[in-house]
Amino acid sequence: MSKTILTNPIMWADVPDVDVIRVGTVYYMVSTSMHTLPGCPIMKSENLADWEIIGYVFDTLEENDAHNLMDGKNIYGQGSWAASLRYHNETFYVCFSSNDMDRFYMYQTKDIESGEWKRSTFEGKLHDPALFFDENKVFIIYGCGDIRITELIEDATAIKPGGVNQLLLVTEKENIGLRCEGCHAYKIDGQYYLLFIEWTTNGNRRRRQICYRSDQLLGEYERKVIFDDDMEYHNKGIAQGAIFDTPDHEWYAMLFQDHDAVGRIPYVLSVNWEDGWPMIGIDGKAPRKLELNMPSTSRWPLVISDDFDHKENKLALNWQWNHNPDNNLWSFTKRPGYLRLETGHLANSVLYARNTLTQRTEGPSCIGITMMEISNMKPGDHAGLVALQNSFGTVGIKTEENECYVVMCVNIGDGSEEVVEMIPFSGNRIFVKVEFNFEDSLDLAEFFYSEDGENWCKVGCPLKMKYTLDHFMGYRIGLFNYATTKIGGFVDFAYFHYEKDSI
Known part of the structure; x- marks a missing residue:
């Protein structure tokens, strides 16, 4: 054998x-x-x-x-x-x-x-x-x-x-x-x-x-x-x-x-x-x-990249929602080749954003990247990537009446968000990235954005990640879009790209 x-x-x-x-x-x-x-x-x-x-x-x-x-x-x-x-x-x-x-x-x-x-x-x-x-x-x-x-x-x-x-x-x-x-x-x-x-x-x-x-x-x-x-x-x-x-x-x-x-x-x-x-x-x-004394077999990744090119509204098994999804508000088929997340409920932070789509993170380090088309966001909407635990960090886009900003946010302790940095943004699409480092309990996440997917700028500050028992779960990376004032907007995510270091 x-x-x-x-x-x-x-x-x-x-x-x-x-x-x-x-x-x-x-x-x-x-x-x-x-x-x-x-x-x-x-x-x-x-x-x-x-x-x-x-x-x-x-x-x-x-x-x-x-x-x-x-x-x-x-x-x-x-x-x-x-x-x-x-x-x-x-x-x-x-x-x-x-x-x-x-x-x-x-x-x-x-x-x-x-x-x-x-x-x-x-x-x-x-x-x-x-x-x-x-x-x-x-x-x-x-x-x-x-x-x-x-x-x-x-x-x-x-x-x-x-x-x-x-x-x-x-x-x-x-x-x-x-x-x-x-x-x-x-x-x-x-x-x-x-x-x-x-x-x-x-x-x-x-x-x-x-x-x-x-x-x-x-x-x-x-x-x-x-x-x-x-x-x-x-x-x-x-x-x-x-x-x-x-x-x-x-x-x-x-x-x-x-x-x-x-x-x-x-x-x-x-x-x-x-x-x-x-x-x-x-x-x-x-x-x-x-x-x-066992046969070698295929290695199946626990966390995957996804190009969202699906013919039906069915997730790969590596994905899980944060709490129950509202299945009327997400789709692969409304715009083929994209994951559309629509807003249908108001929330005051990513912790209460329905339809946040997550995967695990992996050590010793890993990276998640997505590109979002954001022209259909409504004032008060917030979309992007989250390093999800109670002590969360996000990078993405926040909209106001006639303005749009790249933002990095953290939990200020009561579940609501604090904006660490806000940068004016004028494009219709944006690339965002989170880098995780778990080497020897360093436990840092860093946040980036790009206008072209090649030249990256850091935004905000490194997040010192903390495992807390109120969530009782390791950090996940998630794609989110939620409304704070008015429902009906949506964001199209073009893909989720993932890389990890070998053990």
Whole structure:
């Protein structure tokens, strides 16, 4: 068999709360998506190194003001959290809680690559759930610190009346800041394994991976630290995720690491069974490279360029909207070869601009460029590129009654925008660019404009990017257009060009 060389991190981009399964020779992964839609991305790989986005579990989670960015409401840092992915009796399952809805969601499909997902919900949050099938029964194991187990009915669409619903175990408290959460549950060779993260307040004082095991699901559990390493990155531990085997019975884990402004990035690590414990890493460390007994495959980019030359109003899977889109206000077909973003709602900043179209950013550095035709903007409109997190920065065009300006803006702390620099502009089209540098947590974004796409001028000031928990997501690059005074204007984006440095 051919060999594949895997380099960690496998993606230097925000792919958090990963869960991975193998079905036959194919691996599938789900990740948290929160306020980006469509939600719950599904990725596929044949060798653990090269991953392709193949779809999403849902297009829209809910239709309300918060999910639609209306009336000053939002779901930043809410939406779908820490989904669990499982395959049982020829059916794929994805389940998660939504904090803003105080609701649990269960999705099922027979065809994970092109099938429809059947949805069911029940009230209440089951924090960081692990879906677990055992002896024709189905359970959710969940919680933070005090871990509970709840039995579902056979088709996994509701809590089972009179079924198991109890405290399963109380995890370690002494010298622990964040007690165990992020459960992943397995039954392997007759033993039950529950994997968690925790955050210590002594020793290394960072995230680490914990395992509890028992020979009975509801029995007594013993505990062991199975991984504690930061790969020499600012004492930020690599933890939380799945373990799984290959067809040749080699074992691996996929975990993630907090990597500052770019987000939470995934690593694939070897697993060695020692005295019945799944010990992660090589001599307790995360290696930069792994040699895998798996075939080489095509490399699928996580973030793409797009010329917007589409015959129908269908996005490439790499794109996600910030909150629910208004599908009446964007188009590839109204002007073929362009993405048209029309204004239909008033907003006071890019954080509340509907139809902001985003992709992830990637380390160590990356660049996004677009060209906009702006002659149909109305007074008060603002359009351009955004480095999107709560501490955002934008570069683009703002219009007034008879004037047009290149502007660079930042968040002044309450979600509204402050103009850092404003430059008069008289053309009908403009090129704008954002350069991101995440090297060794430098975390700077710089903003540029050009009249011809070749000669660039800096505008504003470098943005010191900050990962904040109110968004709980790494920086994204987005195309936006919104109105502050009058709806009905539009901007045509000619393309989105993207470049990144290699790891």
